[in-house]
Amino acid sequence: MDALSAWFAFAAGLVFLPVSVYSPRYMMRYEKHYSLPAFAAIYYALLASIGLTLVAHDVLSFMIAWELMSVVSYLIVNYEHLNDTNTHAGYLMLAASEIGALMIAVAMLLLAISADTSGFDQIRTGGHIGAATGWAVFLLSFFGFGVKAGLFPSMSWLPRAHPAATANASALLSGVILNLGIYGIVRVNGDLLPLTSPWPGVVVLLTGSVTAIIGILYATTENNLKRMLAHSSIENMGLITVGLGAAFIYSALGREAVAGIAYIAALYHLLNHSLYKSLLFLGAGAVDSAAGTRDMNLLGGLIHRMPWTAALFLVGALSIIAIPPFNGFPGEWLIVQSLLRSVELGNVEIRGAFAVAGALVALTAGLAVTAFVKAFGMTFLGLSRSQPASDAREVSRGMRAAMAFLAAGCLALGMIPTYVVGTLRHAATALRCPSGPQALVPPFFEPLTLPPDFVADFHSLGAQIGQGWLPGAGLVLMHRGGPENPIVFASAPSYLGVAMAGIGLLTFVLVRVATRHRRRLRRRAWDGGLNRLVAHLTYTATGFSNPVRVIFQAILAPVKPAQQEVVVAEHFRTAIKRTETESYALDSWIFLPLTLLAIRAAQLLARMHHGRLNTYVVYAIGALLAAMLLAYAR
Template sequence: MNSTVALLLCGPAALLATAVLAAAVSRHSFATRLVYGAAFVISAVLVVIVAGHLAGNSGEASATLPLGLPWTGARFRLDGLSAFFLLVVNLGGAIASLYGLGYGRHESAPHRVMPFYPAFLAGMNLVVLANDAFSFLLSWEFMSLASWALVMAHHRDEANRRAGYIYLVMASFGTMALLLAFGLLAGPAGTYAFDAMRTAHPGPLAAGAVLVLMLLGAGSKAGLVPLHAWLPLAHPAAPSHVSALMSGIMTKVAIYGFIRVVFDLLGEPAWWSGIAVLLIGGMTAVLGILHALMEKDLKRLLAYSTIENIGVIFTSLGLALAFKANAMPSAAALAFTAALFHVLNHSFFKSLLFFGAGAVLTSTGERDMEKLGGLIHRLPVTSFVFLVGCVSISALPPFNGFASEWLVFQAILRSPELPQWGLKVIVPAVGGMLALAAALAAACFVKAFGITFLGRARSAAVERAHEVDRWSLAAMAVLAAFCLLAGILPGFVIDALSPVTISLIGDRMPVQMAEPWLSIVPIAESRSSYNGLLVFVFVTVSASFAAFFIHRFASHALRRGIAWGCGFADAVPAAQYTAVSFAQPIRRVFGGFAFRARETVDMPVPGSLEPARLKVDMHDVAWEIFYQPITGAIDFATERLNHLQFLTIRRYLTLVFLYLVILLLVLALWP
């Protein structure tokens, strides 16, 4: 057994032991420090081990344990891809555990959270390390069940119970799709080991079926449209540090599963596979951010914006498939690197934003932005780091979201080199969809920050708010620093990703650290380049000079006047923009086809003292088209089948006899 893999397997074992210990001591006052402290230390150690493996470009290592299926064992493997995603999982787990040291003290049901929290981290680690279908699916189900238990932590809330039920159903559907995909990859020989699947080379029909099944299985866990219905329900229902893990980390484990099968086990892709992934990714990005714009619940808004970022990642993966299928390794390496870079970036800023939402919830008890406002005066540190997260996710330089999305657009600009006309038309169209999604994301997070932190307090709870604990602030500050560092020094990240890209694409982006002034040049300096460090210096110097000039040379005379209130002279909180009113223009443009939105105005007759009312009716189109008919059919079938519980013994025996006859007929007629 390889020593590095053995050390990495000790991590999930230690996390599972922590989960058992948490079940025993979760009702004691010291349990929060013990459980989250242990999870932090274990995750941090795993980060160091994996980072050392990536930095040393140590190649592949594997191990087999005498567990799992007979004569097969449980196989585990560490290569460039798994090392990168282990880094994402454990870095996110370590920072979430640091946040949990403070946030956990405010948890109303710690005994329902702490035993499953380290188990959830262990499950994600095991999924990434698994090297056979049985170990992968077992770890996948374990991860899903542990996260479901965390979603159900506050089970007395009806909305949380519904979220847990839908999540469990979607998780089961996804696992079934993955099981069928691995069955096709195993073929007639039934070899469950990934090493054997790599050499199987399924035919075009089987390969297409595997791609569709992976989009269903991994896409349902990641949140691809129209399989996203569970995500905006489950992520807000969980405690905030768990929401950060589910949104920022667990969705990346699903992306890992997709990459492992489609880019590694499936062999050379067909050019049309890129079209399928591109279209789904672009549609997911636009619809996800449109839904986020319509939300007034802060955590649901963040959950929907995760769907948008998942769409960006899958769009880039679709580009990589298209370029790889057409023997364009340099372009494929650019698109694939952009996808991995955005995976890392999204884990940073989405975790930061969920931590900020958790701080707001802890301080005010509110998630509804209509009841917030003015928090910048009461939560100054939280408001600053939340602003960093908003700027990052809006893809504004010099933060990390811009760097990775800029690489995605650089890959899109290589599309004229593709030979198929279908790709030449579809790729620019999807690029336009991503540009629209980026603009809407900026508007969305202007709304999220402005309505939540600016203006006047809209409720008494906000007026009593105070800054959260130091552990939570430290975790958010670390993520804010990562967002800045990855944005101003992207060349370090790109070069660190090169072993992963080489192993799956066969090529890499040019060495970025050789470029002067730490610029990044994805193709050639004559075509495009970007320097996040110079942008950061320019912004800092310009802002500092402007502030100095204003304070030094502006008039010192003090003038007082009424602040402009957007046309409202009455300075009351109700006269401010709300989350709903902010999104109204965009809702009127896109609401007809995206949400089937309808506005109904109830205007009283002249002279009446009744207030005028505006009612907005919106629908989740994907839910109504795909899920409501299925749930209706299931309800109808269960009502009819319920009569089977009340049959007599003679009728039961008759049913068994008929069932046996049908089975015998099937066997007799089977060719």
């Protein structure tokens, strides 16, 4: 294990630990119909396969571990095998994984052939690949590993697989398995065969931004809590990929410090996503266990019956929409800052790609707020919109403890970003960008080389608070420029968190003091002539997201209407039956045409199967001659 794989192993461990605490009580709901020892065996096999994938250091062992991980992932998704929908989702996930694995295998073989060895160390130092082969390795590895990460255009399996899996398995899929797709992209294109041209980085940058916007659009309009979180995972994988694309571009253009910052931003956000998305999936599992449904239109009012789950889910929601002082803020802020550094580049086309990506990331961030205000508000606030939601009760202490561990991690990683950056210096060095962490964390606790007036201004803002008792260089993230522009951007989430807590406490005290003499309202205010507000008249999840659905209907096309006329009887009017089926835009845009093309090719090839033996002999002789000519040509 090296510094890069160690970071992914660390993220996996931070998820597996609380999920393991959460699982025993949660899985009791399945013991009447399914084998719990079988789930435990699959669970630990998944942990082992992930560890093997991260420590594999040659092509053969990596592909074996990767295939093992893919098969075990299918088994854990298909655990509820008595449900046909789950079985279909599991097969879809397995098929997508195998397509990606074939692409990865070809890319790895090209790398091994170029270095005349299969060891990663030898490939890293001895590979010599031409431009055409380099593009082939990049495209095959990026889109092959992108299948596992849920990147465009191979993302449609993910929102089908996550709802099929149990909540603890969904936390592992989103918080760990998706990360392995990012690991493969970075391992091949940032480590084994670093990109020397900026244009592959442009492909990564734009693919990530398109993935993010599509994922969050579907998340905003989705009413099933787990499907909504699955689409949000697509969005976050897109944001991480945007950071990687920026890092690839800057690295190819010789901007080592900014490339290091972009790598740090992507890997930091990956760790953050592992924590808060696992927390949200475990919260969704708690809601499903207590209320018996994941449909947000049937929930509501759970904050009164499940206050601990509501509070912990709120931490995850605030983290994922990048509200300081939670951990979503530093990662997304650094991704945006790395995009803004494109103003220093001279190529207009590349700067245009950064501008497009920046606009899509900004729109994604805004829609993320809408999506998770809906998720928390429609699930936990207001009135209960069904009897099971009214009867819900808080989950067990073990399940709450697991969610509390993840929530504490979300707060800690948001409050001490400089220590996270310091830990990432090893991974940045492995990716040939050692100056990134040094450029991002100025040593405010140590003698500075910056202009004295500039340092004095920062000291007056409190940049040296904690110098006597905190280790490290300080608590300020700041990218340093040249003498004329000593600061490019700066942020201190630690100080910001303390300031926000103080402002919140002060506001609470002032409101209590200002309203202490006011009497409570003794009579009910007028509310449309109703004696009491009934649940079915309150806002629903569908109503909340309807403006986004209407605006982006042409892009998303989430529902396909179909109208069928049926003659009821001879002297009666024709009955009109209208049905709506859910569709996925990418299925219509990409996979349906490919499927039709494959069917036509299969029908064409089927004509060859006519049963005439002499013709079959001609086929065999022709294939043999073609193989001999190819061997002679080489």
